[in-house]
Amino acid sequence: MKIYDQIEVMRGASRGQHSAGKTLGLVPTMGALHEGHLSLIRAAKAQCDRVAVSLFVNPLQFGPDEDLAQYPRDLVGDRGLLQDEGVDFLFAPGVEEMYPAGAVSYVTVEGLSEKLCGRSRPGHFRGVTTVVSKLFNIVEPDLAFFGQKDAAQVAIIRRMVRDLNIPVRIVTCPIQREADGLAMSSRNAYLDRQQRKSAPVLYRSLMEVRKSFDQGEHRAQRLIATGERALAEEPTLRLDYLEIVDPETLDSVDDISRCALVAVAAFLGKTRLIDNVVLRPNIRCA
Numbered sequence: 001m002k003i004y005d006q007i008e009v010m011r012g013a014s015r016g017q018h019s020a021g022k023t024l025g026l027v028p029t030m031g032a033l034h035e036g037h038l039s040l041i042r043a044a045k046a047q048c049d050r051v052a053v054s055l056f057v058n059p060l061q062f063g064p065d066e067d068l069a070q071y072p073r074d075l076v077g078d079r080g081l082l083q084d085e086g087v088d089f090l091f092a093p094g095v096e097e098m099y100p101a102g103a104v105s106y107v108t109v110e111g112l113s114e115k116l117c118g119r120s121r122p123g124h125f126r127g128v129t130t131v132v133s134k135l136f137n138i139v140e141p142d143l144a145f146f147g148q149k150d151a152a153q154v155a156i157i158r159r160m161v162r163d164l165n166i167p168v169r170i171v172t173c174p175i176q177r178e179a180d181g182l183a184m185s186s187r188n189a190y191l192d193r194q195q196r197k198s199a200p201v202l203y204r205s206l207m208e209v210r211k212s213f214d215q216g217e218h219r220a221q222r223l224i225a226t227g228e229r230a231l232a233e234e235p236t237l238r239l240d241y242l243e244i245v246d247p248e249t250l251d252s253v254d255d256i257s258r259c260a261l262v263a264v265a266a267f268l269g270k271t272r273l274i275d276n277v278v279l280r281p282n283i284r285c286a
Contacts, residue, residue, distance in 0.1 A: 022049035026141035032072035032186035061127030205230035240265035
């Protein structure tokens with residue numbers, strides 16, 4: 001595995017692969033790797049000749065009161081996992097390399113970035129789209145792999161790629177879960193024992209919504225109420241949002257006649273968790 005921390009060196013390596021006729025996949029990460037990340041890498045290896053992983057804790061997507069300083073970091077452990085998975089390139093730049101002094105340019109997807117997590121985390125998605133656009137420009141991948149857990153992020157990145165004519169195909173991979181249903185996340189490491197025991201309530205609430213939908217209830221407000229009742233069974237949980245939206249526009253829907261995204265975000269202590277499921281009314285969803 002080749003490890004680079006300079007933009008021009010990474011760019012040169014990528015272009016060398018393209019010159020040799022190889023397809024290149026990119027898995028962007030912030031490190032603290034777990035099985036969810038590894039599933040993206042395996043999908044990339046199955047679909048591409050070469051795989052690059054970026055590891056960069058992006059300060060632009062953290063708010064002033066969020067967990068940038070405490071965000072888990074384990075470069076040595078991450079490198080070992082990537083080596084074991086057969087990754088070809090690791091791009092691990094410093095903040096100064098990605099955001100040189102005086103940088104004042106940002107990428108914003110208007111109209112989508114203020115929804116779901118963007119509503120409670122102002123500026124978050126601007127930070128995401130800025131860094132992802134930079135990574136696409138640096139690595140120049142043919143395909144980029146993201147997890148369904150970050151469904152709003154994926155919708156926003158897809159729109160950015162379309163609007164800016166970036167020549168990369170976005171591949172969304174299934175959520176990886178613990179045995180009790182909790183969606184895998186680097187932030188799960190923040191949970192204490194009791195919080196970890198309570199955390200699967202997010203997934204249980206989504207399963208209650210899906211069960212009601214499968215039994216014929218397609219009115220969004222009724223389904224949301226079902227999910228909220230399940231969440232209320234865990235008194236230590238503080239709900240941020242539970243919404244049913246169009247998976248592409250992130251606009252709220254009233255009646256589910258086509259595919260819809262049920263997205264939930266909630267706090268256990270200071271730890272913010274997200275999860276989602278897609279409801280499919282007997283049609284194929286993109």
